[in-house]
Amino acid sequence: MISRRTFLTNTCDGLRGIALASLLAEGGLLASDEPLRPQIDQANPYAARPPMSVPRAKNVLMVFCSGALSQVDTFDYKPELIRYDGKPLPGNEKLTSFQGENGNLTRPLWPFRPRGECGKMVSDLVAQIGQHSDEICYLHSLTTKTNTHGPGENVMSTGFTFDGFPSMGSWISYALGTENQDLPSFVAIEDPRGMPQAGPNNWASGFLPAAFQGTPFSTTKPIRYLHPPGDGNAKSDAQARSVLNLLNQRHLEQFPGDQALAARIASYELAARMQLSIPEAADVTNESQHTLTLYGADSTNGNKAAFGRNCILARRLIERGVRFVQLFNGAYASGGNLNWDGHSKLKEQYDVHAEILDQPVAGLLADLKQRGLLESTLVVFCTEFGRMPMFQMGTYGRDHNPNGFTCWLAGAGVRAPFTYGATDEFGFKSTENVMTVHDFHATILHLLGLDHKRLTFYHNGIERRLTDVHGSVVREILA
C-alpha cells in the first residue's frame, strides 16, 4: 500500500527521487485517510500499473452520443407514453424546462420491438444496436446535475459541471498507465463532423499532469506534428535526432541523478516509436471488405462511412492495448443540428443521425465480440442527459431532461442481458434504482479494479476524485 505522503513525492512534478528523502525533509502531517496513489516513473509515465483490486476489464471503449439522446425514442420503452400521446403530463401540465414551456406528451416516434434472445424492447431507430441486447446491460435510471449541454458533458466526462477537471480517461490513464508503450494511453476520436459541446474538456487532464490527457485523432483528423513538416526528409531528421541525443547525453553526464533530464531523453525515444505505431494503428485501409461492410464504413453516406471508420479505429486501438478510447458521435458545429439535440424536428434530425450511429456501433459490438475483445473491454454507451417525454410548446422536438436517461454497458464484467433501474411510466423521471453519474463512474472504475474513493489527486486543498464526494458502485449490474 502506498501512503499519501509517499505519493506526494512521486507525482510527475519536478525532479523526483527517493521518497524517503522528502519524508525526512518535511515535518508536517496531512489528513489521516490513505488514498491509494499510483507510483509514476517520470521516465515512463505510461508504464502499466497494477489496479487496486482484481479488475474485470482491462480497457474501456466509450461511445459518447453528444447532444442528449432521447431515451424514450430509443431504449426506454414506455407503453403508457403511447396511450397518453397528446395529453398533458399529469401533475406537470405547466412544466418549464431548459428552453421554456412544454406541450403535451408525445409517443415515441419510432415503433419498439423485442430484440435479441432476451426480447428487450428497443426502437427501430437503433434496431441494429438493439440486436445486441443479449450483450447489453441497460441502465434506465441515470440522473445528472444540469440541464445544459456543456456542463452536462463535463459531468459525464469529468464528474463536475465546471470546466477544468480531469476526464475519466485521464484518471484511468493516471491510475493504470497503458499496455502498449508505443501508443498514447488515452485516445479521443472526434465525430467526423466536428467537436462535441464541451470540446476538449471531455478529454482534458485538468490538474493531472499533461501526460494523461487524451490524444485527439481520428481517421479524418490525424495527429498533429507526428512527422517533420513538408520539406523535412528522413535522413536529416535521423541525423538531427542523433545529434540531439548526443547533446542531451553529454549534458546528462554532467548532472547524473537528475531524473527529469533522463525522462526527457526517454520521451524522445517514445515519440520516435509513436511516429511508427500511430500511423499503423490509424490505417484502416487494410481492413477486409467484410469488416468495412460490417461497420458501414463503405456506405455511400459519407458521414456514416467516416464514423464507421472511426469505429474501426477504436477497435484497432483497443486491440493494440490502448487503455481508454473515447469515441464521439455528434458535433456541435451547427449549434445542435449535427447531434442528438432534437428540440424542433426530432424525427427528421434523428433519422439522419441514427443512420450514422446505428450500424457502425452495432458492427463495433459484433466485431469486438468475434475477436474476443469483449472479454477484456468494457464498452460504455452514454450521453449527457435525456429528453422530455413531451414535445416543447409549438415544436416537434423534446427539451432537455436531466432527471431520467439511459446509458448502457457491455463487455467485460458486465451483467447481460440485464436492465437496471427505471423511469416513471412516461420516461420523465428516474424512479427505481435511481443512479447518478457518480454511481456510473464509480462502477466503471470498479470494473477496472479501481476504488473511486481512493483514486485521488491533491489539488488546491482538496483530494480530488472523479466522483467528487459522491457515488457508489452499483453491484447489481456486475457479472
Next chain:
Amino acid sequence: MSGKSSKLTAKSWRFVPAIAFVLAVGFVNSPSVGAVDATGPPMVDYQRDVQPILAQHCFSCHGATEQESGLRLDERSRLLEGGDWGEPAIVPGNSDASFLIRVVAGKEPDLQMPPEGEPLSAAQVDALRAWIDQGAVMPDEHEADHPQHWSLQPLSAVVPPEIDDPWIANPIDAFVLARLRAAGLEPSPRAAPRVLERRVSLTLHGLPPKGEVQPEKPSSHEALVDSLLASPRYGERWAQHWLDVIRWAETTGYETNSARPRAWPYRDWLIEALNRDLPYNQFIFEQLAGDTVGKDAATGFLVAGPANLPGQVGKDEESMRQARQDELDEVIRTVSGAFLGLTMGCARCHSHKFDPIAQRDYYSFQAIFAGIHYGERRMRGAENDRWTERAIEVKKQLDGALQSLESMRTNFGLLPALTPHQQVEKFEPIVADAVRMEIRESSNRGRATLYEFEVWSADQATSQNVALASQGARATASSFALENQSRHPDNLIDGLLQHDDRFPWIANTAGPAWIEIELGKTGVIDRIVWQRGSEFPVDYEIKVRSPAGDWRTVADTSRRMLHQEDTRPVEIVTLQGIDATGVESLVAQLARTRDLASDYDRLSAGPQVFAAVARAAEPSYRLKRGDPMQRLEEVEPDVPDVLGSLKVDPLADESERRVALARHLADPNNPLTARVMVNRIWQHHFGTGLVRTPSDLGKMGSDPSHPELLDWLAREFVRSGWSLKSLHRLILTSSTFCQSHEPRPAALAVDADCRLLWRFPPRRLEAEALRDSILQVSGKLNLESSGPGFDFFNQSGGLSDYVPKEEFDPAGWRRMVYAKKIRMQQVDVFGAFDCPDAGQMTAKRSRSITPVQALNLLNSTFVNRQAKFFAERVRSLAGDAPLEQATRAMELALGRTPTEEEARQLASLCEQHGLEQVGRVLFNTNEFVFLQ
C-alpha cells in the same frame, strides 16, 4: 445574525483561538448548566453515558475519519454546526428540536439513522435526550483537538539564526544553512557567472540573456538583478504567474465560450502594476475595489473566472439561481484562493472538513460580492476623458444631422418615422373580423419578426386588445421558424411580452412575409399596435377584412419618413411622391446620422473593460446543502469567523463591503496575506514554495519546509512597504539562490526533492518562457507591449472547432502573455507543456514530460520556421563556415561555447542538412528547455 453578534473575541487577530472558536458557534459556557440540580433528573455524563452510544452507532460514518453528509458528531462545535442537511444536529436544551433525536427516534420521515444495523434502543434515545436537554455538555478535550493551524497564527517575530559563515549573504541564507546543517548537509558552491546570469534572466524575464557570450560579467550579480527588475519584461513574465492563479481568460468558458473582447485591459493593468512595483496591499485593494479609486480595469480580477452567459442558462428559476450561485462561487474561489490561500469553495455545500470554515462563513463571504456581476463597464482614465470631450463635439454634429433630417421630412411632406419599439397605427373606425399585415422588408433585411400584434376595439372608454388567443383570436403566418423553441405566430397573440421566457414570431426565411389574425368576433376597431422582435418591419401594409370578406388597407409605410435603423440599400427604397434623387439624398443623410449616432453612443459610453460591474447587493442566504432553492437564514457580509470580522454596515453602499475586505486582507496582522504571497514568489524562484501547496495553507496543504524563514520573509515583505521588487531582490541575491545546480549523490540520498535547498533545483521551463526564448534566440521576438492580444486560433471565442494557426506574422511573435487566452483550448505546440486551460485555478503548474511535447518541439511548423529564421541570423553573424556557424548558434541559444565534439557534430549536421537543423536541435536540448 446571532453567530456574529455573540462573537466577542473577533476584534483582533491576537485572540486565543480555541476559545474564540467555541464562542463563535454560540456555546454559552455557563457553569450552572453542568451543575447538579437536586430536584431534576440525574445528570448525564457525556463520557460515561453518551459517547459509547455515539461510538457504537454513529462514529463510523460521522466521526473523526468519515463525515458522511458533512456531519461529524464527536465535536460539540460540529454538532451545533450540523451537516449538509442544513440544520444543527443538536439544539442544547431542546431535544425535541434536535435533528439527531428526530433521526434516531424515527421521527424524520425520509431519514432513519443508523441506516442499517440495530436501531438505538429506547433507553439509548432517552439518554441522548436527557443529555441534550441538560445543555449537551461535552468535556473540553473534544474541542481542544483544534489547536489553531500554523498559518492562522500571527506571524512570529523570528530572528535569523546566528551562524558565522562566509556563505551567508543575507538572512535567508542563515535560515537555510541552519536547516541544512541540522540534516547533515552543506550548501553547494556558487554557480558559474554565465549559469547564474541565464538563471536570473529566465526566472525574472522568462527569456535567456540576449545572445552574445560575454567572458567577463558586465557588472555585479546585484546590478544585474536590479537592471532585470527595472525592465518591462519583468512584469510580462510575472503577470503570467498571477493569471494562472486566477485562471484569467478572454472567453466565458463553458460551451459557448464567447469572447470577452474587452478583458485585456486587466492584463495591461496587471503588467503595469508589477512593473511599477505597486505595493501589494494596494495591489489587493485595486483588484477588489479599484472602481472606488478610478482603477476600473483592476477589478477584472473579480470576474476572471468562467461564467455562463444568460442565454446559456435554463429558463427555470432553479437554473437561474444556480447560475448566479455559480458566478459568485467563482468570485469567492478567486479571492480566497489568491489572497488567503484558503479553499473556501468546499464550504458551499457543507462546513469545511479540515479548515475552520463553516458553511455560514462561505455565504457571509459571498455576501461581500453580492452586488458584483460579470460584464463590461466604463474604464475611467485619460482615454475616457478624451472620449468624453469628443462626445460633446459629436453630439453637436448629431443634433445638426437630426435637424436636417427633420427638415427634409417636412419638405417632402412625410409622416413621422416609425417608432420601432412599439408602433401605433391609428385609422378611422372600421368593422373587422380579421386583420392582416404584409411585410415586404425588415430593418436589417432579415427574417420578418414581431413579438406581439395588437388590435384595439374602437369604443373609447372600454377599448381593449381583441387580438388575443384568450379572446378567441387565431393567428396564422406565411411561415414560422422552428429554432430551438418555436417562433410560431401564436406568440403574437399570447398577450405576453417578457423577453426572458416568451418568444416572438419569426418567419422562416428572409424576405416578404405575412401574418393574419382571425378575430374571435366581428367588431369595430380603430388602431393596431405592433411590438418589435429583434428587428422591425420597415415596409409593410396593414389590411382589415370586413364581414363581407373584402380587404381594405388601413395603414402602410408608403408615406413614412425612413427610420434611422432602416439599413435598406437605396435601390429598394421607394416613397410615394418622391423621386429617386430625393430618396437618395434622404438615405444618404440617414446613413450619416446613423454613423454619428453610433459614434456618439460609443464615445459617451466611454472605453469599456470587462470587469466587475457593481449593482446594489442582493440579499444573501445560507443554502441548505448549497441548493439555491433551499434558502436558510439571511447572512451579512463578513470574512470567516476564524479571521475576525469586517464590521460593515449591510445597508451602506455595496462597494464598502469590498473596501472593508481589502483593508482586512492588507492588515499587517492578517496571518495569511503576506505568507501566501511570499510563498508564491519563492515558488517561482525555486520551483517549489516553502509551502508546497501555494493556494492552500490550510490543514490539507503542506507544512512549510522552513517555517521561520517564511515568517521572517513575510514580516520583511510587510516592513518593506509590501514591495515585491524588494522581495525579489532579497531572494535573488541570497547565496541560496546563487548556488550551483549540480547534483550531489550524498545530498540526493537525503533530500532528493531539494526541499532543504542544498543546490539550486533545476526545472523545465514553462510553455511561455520556452516559446518566448525560441523567439528571442531566432531574433524574431516582438516586444510590443500592452493592448489587445494576438490569436493562436482562427477565432477569439465561440463554440468549439477552434483551428490552431500554424504560421504567425510579427504580431504573433509577441510574448505569449499577450496571446488571447481561450478557456479550455489547448494552445498548439506549447499547450502540451502543462499550460493551464483557465478552467480551474492553477497555483502551481505540473511539469510533465511527454512524447507529444517532443513531437511538437521537433516537428511543429512554428519551431521549424523559427529554426530557419535563426539560421538566417546565425549566417549573418558567422558567415558561411559550418564550424563557425555551429559555434555561434550554440553561443546564441545556450549562452556557451560548444565543446570540440559538440561543435564537430553540429557542423556536420549543418553541412549535410542545413543550418536550420542546428537550430531545431538546439531548441530541443535539455539545456535549452531547463532552467538550471
